[in-house]
Amino acid sequence: xxxxxxxxxxxxxxxxxxxxxxxxxxxxxxxxxxxxxxxxxxxxxxxxxxxxxxxxxxxxxxxxxxxxxxxxxxxxxxxxxxxxxxxxxxxxxxxxxxxxxxxxxxxxxxxxxxxxxxxxxxxxxxxxxxxxxxxxxxxxxxxxxxxxxxxxxxxxxxxxxxxxxxxxxxxxxxxxxxxxxxxxxxxxxxxxxxxxxxxxxxxxxxxxxxxxxxxxxxxxxxxxxxxxxxxxxxxxxxxxxxxxxxxxxxxxxxxxxxxxxxxxxxxxxxxxxxxxxxxxxxxxxxxxxxxxxxxxxxxxxxxxxxxxxxxxxxxxxxxxxxxxxxxxxxxxxxxxxxxxxxxxxxxxxxxxxxxxxxxxxxxxxxxxxxxxxxxxx
Numbered sequence: 001x002x003x004x005x006x007x008x009x010x011x012x013x014x015x016x017x018x019x020x021x022x023x024x025x026x027x028x029x030x031x032x033x034x035x036x037x038x039x040x041x042x043x044x045x046x047x048x049x050x051x052x053x054x055x056x057x058x059x060x061x062x063x064x065x066x067x068x069x070x071x072x073x074x075x076x077x078x079x080x081x082x083x084x085x086x087x088x089x090x091x092x093x094x095x096x097x098x099x100x101x102x103x104x105x106x107x108x109x110x111x112x113x114x115x116x117x118x119x120x121x122x123x124x125x126x127x128x129x130x131x132x133x134x135x136x137x138x139x140x141x142x143x144x145x146x147x148x149x150x151x152x153x154x155x156x157x158x159x160x161x162x163x164x165x166x167x168x169x170x171x172x173x174x175x176x177x178x179x180x181x182x183x184x185x186x187x188x189x190x191x192x193x194x195x196x197x198x199x200x201x202x203x204x205x206x207x208x209x210x211x212x213x214x215x216x217x218x219x220x221x222x223x224x225x226x227x228x229x230x231x232x233x234x235x236x237x238x239x240x241x242x243x244x245x246x247x248x249x250x251x252x253x254x255x256x257x258x259x260x261x262x263x264x265x266x267x268x269x270x271x272x273x274x275x276x277x278x279x280x281x282x283x284x285x286x287x288x289x290x291x292x293x294x295x296x297x298x299x300x301x302x303x304x305x306x307x308x309x310x311x312x313x314x315x316x317x318x319x320x321x322x323x324x325x326x327x328x329x330x331x332x333x334x335x336x337x338x339x340x341x342x343x344x345x346x347x348x349x350x351x352x353x354x355x356x357x358x359x360x361x362x363x364x365x366x367x368x369x370x371x372x373x374x375x376x377x
Contacts, residue, residue: 001071001126002158003186003214003285005278006308007042008035010058012290013301016049018239019222020291023301025057031290032061034302038309042071042285044188044214046131046162047116048078048091055119063121072122073186073214075162076112077131090165093349095136095143106146113155127186128156132164135339135352138172144180151183160186160214166350168336170198170373171358174365177209184211191215191283192224193258193276193324194251197331201367206282215277218288223251224273225291227299235294257327265314270307272324275314279321332376341369 010016013023013031023031032043045058055074062070078091083099085091092099094108117123128150130137137143138161147159161176163169167190177184187206191199195217206213221240222228230249234240255269262272274286288308292301316324335342337350339358347353354369362369 001041001068003071003073003127003212004041005285006040006274006311007044007073007214007285007287008032008040008305009216009287009289010043010045010049010054014292015057016054017289018237019289020235020238020293023292028057029061031301031305032058035305035309036062036065036070038306040305040309041069042073042287044073044075044287045116045120046075046078047112047119048076048080048131051080052115052119055116059119059121067122071126072120073127073129073160074113074116074120074125074156075129075131076109076116077133077137079108081112089349093132093134093137095134095140096349102140102142105140105142106149109143109146109150110153110155113150117155124154125156127158127160129160129162129186129188131162132350133161133172134349135172135347138169138176138338139179139357144183148183158185159183160188162188163338164190166337167195167334168198168340168373169338170201170336171354171361171367171369172338173202174205175357175361177205177211178361178364181209184209186212186214188214188216188287190217191277191280192218192220192273193328194220194223194254195330196325196328197333198336198373200280200325201365201372203281205365211282212284213280213282214285214287215283216287216289218273218277218286219270219291220251220273221247222289222291222293223248223255224270224288225293225299225304226269227293227297228252232293254327258324261316261320261324265312265316267312267314268307270304271311271314274308274311275316276321276324279316331372332374334377335375336373340373342374
């Protein structure tokens with residue numbers, strides 16, 4: 001199956017990423033089954049979450065369901081098998097030169113894919129994505145030839161790239177689309193009505209190179225679930241504490257300006273965010289993060305899932321689409337990751353200097369890095 005309009009990401013529930021209340025395993029498994037029962041047909045897992053525990057949970061939750069009735073997206077690329085965790089940065093990319101050389105990429109990718117499939121209790125992914133690549137992962141022929149071999153060997157039907165974890169990588173993704181056009185079927189990117197930038201810069205390239213998009217962070221850190229209000233207190237260790245001070249208040253003010261459009265169509269704010277994403281070029285699937293916030297006034301995570309699963313068939317007008325974009329315009333609001341003119345020095349896992357290839361791809365798409373990819377706020 002191809003990824004469907006709504007998708008469930010295993011990062012939901014705070015069990016493998018730090019946000020909201022941590023959902024216990026039994027409830028998580030019930031949530032996955034509830035998603036399927038409510039009509040969600042795409043499930044996404046990343047092998048590094050819980051060092052394989054996320055795969056195991058997905059496999060147990062979907063056990064017994066006819067395999068050809070859902071789409072399974074696997075994501076690999078962080079080496080937790082042979083490398084030590086780098087604190088809050090997580091496990092290193094498998095392409096880190098201190099860990100292995102290019103001649104070893106293929107054997108690693110096959111091993112990681114096979115182990116992930118075994119934990120998921122299946123023998124093939126519908127889509128297999130490369131997780132949070134470094135500069136090598138975006139541009140290396142050796143990496144993508146190895147990914148192509150996994151497809152040829154029947155471990156996956158389609159291939160894709162999942163940049164991150166933070167926002168950016170614009171030129172790197174476009175270069176990847178161009179260089180490996182025959183291989184890249186899907187990409188997962190950050191996009192939502194409060195973060196149209198820089199994801200919107202990728203849309204023309206996705207259209208030209210026939211790459212379909214899954215969008216994550218559709219909920220904008222939980223604000224579109226409508227139970228994170230100004231003054232909200234995030235728990236200790238919640239990764240949203242690292243966002244700039246005042247982000248909830250600023251985002252909530254913008255969301256209030258979008259409510260009239262949601263009311264006109266009889267939809268929730270989460271549904272508005274999802275439908276706005278799906279109105280963008282090549283966006284075929286939405287995977288908002290489902291968060292169980294703390295406190296008596298918080299929505300139940302099951303209700304948030306039900307909102308996603310019951311999304312109505314609504315078509316925004318061109319004027320509504322543009323109005324939402326104008327309200328949420330965030331250009332220049334953050335320092336972007338990946339190839340960026342504001343970075344100088346040796347490449348690190350998620351940032352590197354521009355090179356001639358990236359500058360060339362910027363010219364191809366009319367992107368001026370020193371104007372379009374810099375933080376000015």
